[in-house]
Amino acid sequence: MAWDVFSFIGTVAFAISGAIIAMEEEYDLLGVYILGTVTAFGGGALRNLLIGLPPTALWSQGLLFQVAIVSITIIFLFPNHLITHWERWGTYFDAVGLSAFAIQGALFAVELELPISAVIVAAVLTGSGGGIIRDLLAGRRPLVFRREIYAVWAVLGGLFVGLGLFKYDFALYLLLVVLTSLRILSLIYHWTLPVKSIAKK
Amino acid sequence: MAWDVFSFIGTVAFAISGAIIAMEEEYDLLGVYILGTVTAFGGGALRNLLIGLPPTALWSQGLLFQVAIVSITIIFLFPNHLITHWERWGTYFDAVGLSAFAIQGALFAVELELPISAVIVAAVLTGSGGGIIRDLLAGRRPLVFRREIYAVWAVLGGLFVGLGLFKYDFALYLLLVVLTSLRILSLIYHWTLPVKSIAKK
Amino acid sequence: MAWDVFSFIGTVAFAISGAIIAMEEEYDLLGVYILGTVTAFGGGALRNLLIGLPPTALWSQGLLFQVAIVSITIIFLFPNHLITHWERWGTYFDAVGLSAFAIQGALFAVELELPISAVIVAAVLTGSGGGIIRDLLAGRRPLVFRREIYAVWAVLGGLFVGLGLFKYDFALYLLLVVLTSLRILSLIYHWTLPVKSIAKK
Numbered sequence: 001m002a003w004d005v006f007s008f009i010g011t012v013a014f015a016i017s018g019a020i021i022a023m024e025e026e027y028d029l030l031g032v033y034i035l036g037t038v039t040a041f042g043g044g045a046l047r048n049l050l051i052g053l054p055p056t057a058l059w060s061q062g063l064l065f066q067v068a069i070v071s072i073t074i075i076f077l078f079p080n081h082l083i084t085h086w087e088r089w090g091t092y093f094d095a096v097g098l099s100a101f102a103i104q105g106a107l108f109a110v111e112l113e114l115p116i117s118a119v120i121v122a123a124v125l126t127g128s129g130g131g132i133i134r135d136l137l138a139g140r141r142p143l144v145f146r147r148e149i150y151a152v153w154a155v156l157g158g159l160f161v162g163l164g165l166f167k168y169d170f171a172l173y174l175l176l177v178v179l180t181s182l183r184i185l186s187l188i189y190h191w192t193l194p195v196k197s198i199a200k201k
Numbered sequence: 202m203a204w205d206v207f208s209f210i211g212t213v214a215f216a217i218s219g220a221i222i223a224m225e226e227e228y229d230l231l232g233v234y235i236l237g238t239v240t241a242f243g244g245g246a247l248r249n250l251l252i253g254l255p256p257t258a259l260w261s262q263g264l265l266f267q268v269a270i271v272s273i274t275i276i277f278l279f280p281n282h283l284i285t286h287w288e289r290w291g292t293y294f295d296a297v298g299l300s301a302f303a304i305q306g307a308l309f310a311v312e313l314e315l316p317i318s319a320v321i322v323a324a325v326l327t328g329s330g331g332g333i334i335r336d337l338l339a340g341r342r343p344l345v346f347r348r349e350i351y352a353v354w355a356v357l358g359g360l361f362v363g364l365g366l367f368k369y370d371f372a373l374y375l376l377l378v379v380l381t382s383l384r385i386l387s388l389i390y391h392w393t394l395p396v397k398s399i400a401k402k
Numbered sequence: 403m404a405w406d407v408f409s410f411i412g413t414v415a416f417a418i419s420g421a422i423i424a425m426e427e428e429y430d431l432l433g434v435y436i437l438g439t440v441t442a443f444g445g446g447a448l449r450n451l452l453i454g455l456p457p458t459a460l461w462s463q464g465l466l467f468q469v470a471i472v473s474i475t476i477i478f479l480f481p482n483h484l485i486t487h488w489e490r491w492g493t494y495f496d497a498v499g500l501s502a503f504a505i506q507g508a509l510f511a512v513e514l515e516l517p518i519s520a521v522i523v524a525a526v527l528t529g530s531g532g533g534i535i536r537d538l539l540a541g542r543r544p545l546v547f548r549r550e551i552y553a554v555w556a557v558l559g560g561l562f563v564g565l566g567l568f569k570y571d572f573a574l575y576l577l578l579v580v581l582t583s584l585r586i587l588s589l590i591y592h593w594t595l596p597v598k599s600i601a602k603k
Contacts, residue, residue: 052458056253257454
């Protein structure tokens with residue numbers, strides 16, 4: 001049950017973030033749908049690939065695919081003047097997608113009874129994979145490699161789920177809210193991890 | 202039979218487009234061969250991967266591999282002054298590859314008796330996949346995301362083949378000519394789909 | 403035995419090269435670990451994927467994973483002033499990784515009794531794959547496509563190992579030293595393959 005909810009939330013959020021970035025880059029109508037769809041399903045596909053599940057699992061998600069298409073259509077038709085800071089909204093939706101898919105990926109790995117290290121890797125891959133593919137296709141530096149703390153929140157989600165600290169659905173939803181908030185706070189207050197700067201030649 | 206013809210045409214066209222872009226970017230001899238080969242086989246490999254076929258199918262294409270190598274060699278040795286608009290030729294060859302591989306990918310999916318939606322996805326993936334990988338490796342924005350209509354023609358090819366409208370070989374060859382022409386016309390007359398432009402912050 | 407040694411050397415070298423490039427790009431602490439790890443394991447994962455081995459083989463390398471983490475930690479903590487030319491060191495470590503993984507990939511393919519052509523492809527993929535993924539993620543032109551001779555040395559390694567010219571461990575270690583030296587000499591003396599330059603429109 002919770003699994004389906006996280007898949008739904010993550011798909012909607014990433015589809016919208018991909019669509020927003022495609023519009024920022026002035027992609028055409030079809031480009032917006034392609035980038036939105038790839039962002040929504042890229043993380044799960046990457047995780048399945050590396051975990052060794054048949055990639056065809058991708059094609060059994062007909063309902064989620066329709067959810068993504070509807071989400072992208074809504075955001076494409078959304079009146080421009082109602083949203084003044086598209087880029088900010090793009091990163092906020094990405095934050096929701098990151099958190100929802102990190103938890104979903106971790107639950108997925110726990111279901112397969114993988115060790116805690118694999119649960120964390122699955123959380124990071126599922127949470128950040130779609131966004132990395134999106135940013136590469138848009139010619140941008142992946143969010144995960146920018147200044148504000150990003151993947152740490154996926155690691156944290158994987159750790160908490162992997163340790164079995166969040167067993168009840170309610171607790172998982174709470175975790176989603178907490179992780180998303182932490183990521184958005186990282187953006188607003190420019191929270192960063194240590195950076196070791198070395199001079200380029 | 203038609204399948205082999207489309208594989209042949211697509212391989213030659215994409216190998217040449219990859220080689221031309223590599224030369225534009227001043228890659229060395231081996232770089233030209235690598236980018237040409239990756240462009241020619243990338244789309245099919247991506248499709249097989251996502252459709253769930255063993256990636257090893259890649260290695261049973263020894264003849265096509267030789268065809269690609271020969272095509273790249275010819276274009277590398279081609280007298281510079283005989284072609285004045287290399288970039289234009291690069292996109293024209295890409296148009297042929299897009300159309301040939303879209304049809305080939307669609308025929309492939311029809312053979313596996315996949316539903317029409319999967320036929321279209323296979324057409325788009327096979328038709329545009331090699332070019333996307335090529336452009337990413339060359340540090341360029343993928344053609345599929347540029348202004349002029351691109352993936353629509355692959356969608357159309359997948360739709361027509363999937364609906365069984367083009368059953369005879371002759372009709373399929375006609376479809377190849379039509380799709381390629383439409384793509385080249387898109388380039389010449391700057392046909393575009395609707396774009397929704399939102400201001401970057 | 404030799405196989406394990408080459409895996410070890412390649413993992414350390416590529417992990418360090420990824421970490422150095424991440425630091426040059428001012429990635430944060432976690433970004434340095436992610437890029438270092440992806441560089442160290444990307445080439446082998448790509449090879450396994452294309453050769454048709456289960457991608458899960460990735461997860462049985464627990465020891466190498468720890469080796470990569472330790473290597474990245476050491477380079478991250480390394481006193482800045484002791485290394486004046488980080489970029490140069492980054493390419494030198496990449497040279498070691500290229501050679502070690504080319505030989506390892508070739509040995510791997512020989513073990514599977516693949517034909518000589520596949521041995522060469524495995525050498526090139528394993529040797530250059532991690533670096534290509536690293537450079538794409540860092541938004542750089544892949545080293546393999548830059549001016550100085552790169553992939554040729556992996557081809558040469560694949561050829562020699564495939565022909566069975568280097569059967570004894572000692573000979574293989576010698577080959578590692580020779581290939582690495584040739585790559586570093588290519589950098590220092592700007593050895594290049596023929597380039598055919600065509601004007602961009």
